[in-house]
Amino acid sequence: MWVSGGGEMTDDPGRTALHQVLDKNGMAHTVARMAAEILERDGDDVILVGIHTRGVPLADRLACALEEVTGRKVAVGRLDISLYRDDVGPWRPAHQQPVLKETVLPDSIDERIVYLIDDVIFTGRTTRAGLDTLLDWGRPLAVRLAVLVDRGHRELPIAADIVGKVINTSRDEDVRVRFAEVDGEDGVWIGREVKDAG
Amino acid sequence: MPVESATALGGKDVVGINHLSAGEIQLILNTAEELLDVAERPIKKVPALRGSTVVNLFMEPSTRTRFSFEVAEKRLSADTLNFSSSGSSVSKGETLLDTARNLMAMAPDFIVIRHPNSGAPHRLAGVIPVSIINAGDGINEHPTQALLDALTMRQRFDTLEGLRVVIAGDIRHSRVARSNAFLLTKMGAEVRFVAPASLLPLDVEDLGVSTFLRIEPALEGADVVMMLRIQLERQKKINFPSMREYFDFFALTPERLRLAADHAVVMHPGPMNRGVEIDSSVADGEQSLILDQVTNGVAIRMAILYLLAGGRSEAASDS
Numbered sequence: 001m002w003v004s005g006g007g008e009m010t011d012d013p014g015r016t017a018l019h020q021v022l023d024k025n026g027m028a029h030t031v032a033r034m035a036a037e038i039l040e041r042d043g044d045d046v047i048l049v050g051i052h053t054r055g056v057p058l059a060d061r062l063a064c065a066l067e068e069v070t071g072r073k074v075a076v077g078r079l080d081i082s083l084y085r086d087d088v089g090p091w092r093p094a095h096q097q098p099v100l101k102e103t104v105l106p107d108s109i110d111e112r113i114v115y116l117i118d119d120v121i122f123t124g125r126t127t128r129a130g131l132d133t134l135l136d137w138g139r140p141l142a143v144r145l146a147v148l149v150d151r152g153h154r155e156l157p158i159a160a161d162i163v164g165k166v167i168n169t170s171r172d173e174d175v176r177v178r179f180a181e182v183d184g185e186d187g188v189w190i191g192r193e194v195k196d197a198g
Numbered sequence: 199m200p201v202e203s204a205t206a207l208g209g210k211d212v213v214g215i216n217h218l219s220a221g222e223i224q225l226i227l228n229t230a231e232e233l234l235d236v237a238e239r240p241i242k243k244v245p246a247l248r249g250s251t252v253v254n255l256f257m258e259p260s261t262r263t264r265f266s267f268e269v270a271e272k273r274l275s276a277d278t279l280n281f282s283s284s285g286s287s288v289s290k291g292e293t294l295l296d297t298a299r300n301l302m303a304m305a306p307d308f309i310v311i312r313h314p315n316s317g318a319p320h321r322l323a324g325v326i327p328v329s330i331i332n333a334g335d336g337i338n339e340h341p342t343q344a345l346l347d348a349l350t351m352r353q354r355f356d357t358l359e360g361l362r363v364v365i366a367g368d369i370r371h372s373r374v375a376r377s378n379a380f381l382l383t384k385m386g387a388e389v390r391f392v393a394p395a396s397l398l399p400l401d402v403e404d405l406g407v408s409t410f411l412r413i414e415p416a417l418e419g420a421d422v423v424m425m426l427r428i429q430l431e432r433q434k435k436i437n438f439p440s441m442r443e444y445f446d447f448f449a450l451t452p453e454r455l456r457l458a459a460d461h462a463v464v465m466h467p468g469p470m471n472r473g474v475e476i477d478s479s480v481a482d483g484e485q486s487l488i489l490d491q492v493t494n495g496v497a498i499r500m501a502i503l504y505l506l507a508g509g510r511s512e513a514a515s516d517s
Binding site: 080082084096097099100101102132136137 | 228229232239274
């Protein structure tokens with residue numbers, strides 16, 4: 001099975017059952033608009049922290065978009081939330097531990113405005129883990145959340161500050177965000193997962 | 199060709215390097231690499247093992263390994279119970295299995311065991327349903343030591359493949375040498391054992407290493423020189439004439455170290471006996487990675503605990 005929002009994707013036999021909701025251009029426009037909203041809200045003295053896996057390329061692209069407007073470098077980091085997930089540990093049903101990835105934060109996050117960046121917000125559990133990870137690294141002035149896609153179905157009281165696109169989905173539908181850097185192409189698709197996986 | 203990392207450990211225990219595949223070794227090293235930074239965060243603790251219990255069952259004296267495991271467990275937020283043979287019911291004649299069964303009543307998730315008898319962790323793993331981690335058993339294996347040595351070498355040389363590693367000293371009584379030989383040969387390094395004939399293991403031919411009775415020819419072109427201490431506590435009779443003579447023939451001195459490659463590094467699993475197997479100036483010299491080994495030990499033990507806390511077969515699921 002493949003997952004959106006922080007999980008690793010595997011090849012999906014049901015790909016034909018997906019339909020595209022954002023193409024390459026649509027994605028580029030959405031990212032540009034999100035960058036404009038960040039600028040309007042907090043200026044460019046912010047730290048953009050992408051959550052592995054697909055928050056990382058999104059954070060890079062937002063930083064590029066900000067730099068194009070302001071001409072100044074924006075601090076970018078990346079965060080691995082695996083050690084803070086609520087579904088890891090010996091008391092959980094058997095599963096494979098996520099492969100750990102690098103956490104890199106630019107200098108101190110104390111007293112800075114930090115944007116957590118993720119591709120999709122779904123249950124809100126990834127964001128919760130991201131917040132806890134971040135707060136162990138310092139005490140930011142404020143933490144905000146920017147996502148490319150809000151697909152609803154929150155299980156925790158968490159809302160994104162900046163949303164690229166709201167997509168109405170049913171609980172068992174899948175949202176797949178693909179970035180050229182990771183997946184070889186840009187775009188957002190939704191559809192129904194082929195059952196029997198997982 | 200670099201060894202591809204596995205995605206999970208295949209068993210519930212880590213009882214020896216002998217039982218791990220090259221891919222599993224790579225996974226542990228990669229995971230440890232990412233866990234090193236926990237020690238540098240403002241809050242040196244992550245919640246990955248919150249609510250789990252680790253029993254540290256040390257039936258043999260140990261400072262470094264026991265502390266290292268305990269720090270690793272605490273950095274992952276596990277609760278730890280320390281049990282040592284002195285002052286316990288073991289000294290009143292209880293068997294290992296009875297001790298372990300009693301500890302099971304405390305519902306541990308992991309048992310870290312050091313034991314003077316070779317094979318004790320393996321025996322325990324077969325009857326106890328929780329994860330067993332070998333912290334050194336007799337003269338058999340010390341897997342976490344070999345893994346931390348490998349991480350230390352990899353940090354310096356990027357790969358283990360093709361490295362020329364000299365391991366010199368009391369090989370016969372050294373579980374560190376055995377575990378290192380298993381690991382390094384699996385990962386494509388060349389291992390050279392150096393010891394007086396009386397201190398070479400009987401099964402040395404099966405280990406896939408070359409052996410030297412003098413240290414000088416072994417040092418030729420070596421990338422890593424690992425010195426071991428003489429384990430007098432495991433020797434029923436003295437296997438060489440005197441400490442002084444041992445130093446004269448086998449110790450790593452600055453002059454001998456010059457025979458190795460210019461970029462060679464010096465390692466020692468500790469405890470070190472200065473003036474016996476290693477000269478003080480070498481131990482404290484620029485080429486020494488002895489303190490890096492200690493730092494890496496915590497990350498390796500964290501990695502094993504983290505990986506064993508996961509399941510073994512099913513694919514990762516979302517939430």
